[in-house]
Amino acid sequence: MTFRYLLIQHTVKAVLFSSVFSKHLFHTFSFIGTVKALRNIGVKAEEITDLIITHAHHDHIECAKYFKNAALYIQKDEYEAGKGYLAENLNIRTFDEEMQICDGIKAVKIGGHSKGSSIVEITDSGKKHIIAGDECYMRDCLAKQIPTGMAYDREKSLAFIQKYGRGAYTVFLCHEE
Numbered sequence: 001m002t003f004r005y006l007l008i009q010h011t012v013k014a015v016l017f018s019s020v021f022s023k024h025l026f027h028t029f030s031f032i033g034t035v036k037a038l039r040n041i042g043v044k045a046e047e048i049t050d051l052i053i054t055h056a057h058h059d060h061i062e063c064a065k066y067f068k069n070a071a072l073y074i075q076k077d078e079y080e081a082g083k084g085y086l087a088e089n090l091n092i093r094t095f096d097e098e099m100q101i102c103d104g105i106k107a108v109k110i111g112g113h114s115k116g117s118s119i120v121e122i123t124d125s126g127k128k129h130i131i132a133g134d135e136c137y138m139r140d141c142l143a144k145q146i147p148t149g150m151a152y153d154r155e156k157s158l159a160f161i162q163k164y165g166r167g168a169y170t171v172f173l174c175h176e177e
């Protein structure tokens, strides 16, 4: 399984998305932690302005504490589930259904993978992209319209696949490729 970090560098912002995790609980090879992966591309943790946590599973939240200068966005049910990881983050902004982070970047609750699990919609020059969090693990599932087996709510998981799996969106998966 792959764990991927996604960073968007905007003219005034550096927005980081799930996954943010350390080696804890996984047997990994070729592992690079979030902070080191950023350093490798010349970005310091303190330069991250915005951090979007898609859900409160540890591999998506546990390194949030290293981004103390960032505004941290998380759906409110996921905040309740994961706030133990966020004790050191001061600037936490919760949302219910969706939240516009900045021009062209919006966090949207899906609730398929976990109670308040979310994705990120990115619109750039008319093109639509999404960061799927764990709403989908495998690209094949998008093409074949198969909801994830790791679903808190299978109907919402299926609705996600039906809306985002075909055509209009470029989908970035957090655990594949």
Ligand SMILES: [Zn+2]
Binding pocket: 055, 057, 113, 134
């Ligand atoms: Zn998960």
